Amino acid sequence: MNDQQLLRYSRHILLDEIGIEAQERLLAATALVVGAGGLGSPAALYLASAGIGRILLADGDTVDLTNLQRQVLHRDDGIGQPKAESGRRSLLALNPGLEVVPLAQRLDGAALRDAVASSSVVLDCSDNFATRHAINRACVEAGVPLVSGAAIRFDGQLAVFDPRQPDSPCYHCLFPEGQDLDEVRCAVMGVFAPLTGIIGTMQAAEALKIAGGFGTPFTGRLLLLDARTMDVNTIRVPRDPGCPVCGGRHPPAASV
């Protein structure tokens, strides 16, 4: 790190849990943020301010007036522009020393697998189950940790899945595909603006802990937040040994 970086990240370096070594791991890390909307905005801003060296920002949409109530990565003068490009500009304005790769597409197939495989950690900030399941499959396949967030109306969720750990569930263990038919999309539903900020910022915190190798990631647990009352519940999520996505990857020990 040069002198400017030592100053920029000094309040991290002062923390016993982080210090210079973990900050250097953050600078060497790549994070994939899928979705530059309500969750991806605060998540990407904190990843950038905190010094994740390379950020892949994927979103196939353009900035719309209805986004600006909560999608703090974008500005009024960005309306009509691709969110990936608008987001890249904001992140580099905050921290010009980073590499930000805009992926102005709805990531799927080989492009999704390549982006996941080149990342240290993936943040699922998307708003639909098809994308969530595709990201989960790619993360399990590549062995890359996944930080999942969701926010709708006043209800928020956070979960972390780490396929490098034999007892970690995956997203499919928690939300089996096909049981999510009555999908409600944030894109067309109401959502309380700061709720997306709270959950997206929690996603950034978890991604930084994973990429920096400090603290205890929230792996294998689900956090449920009701922003009407600010009540928080956390529950443990077991791995499903019969899960078609991760079940065959780490066969459970034979029962005796």
Ligand SMILES: [Zn+2]
């Ligand atoms: Zn699974």
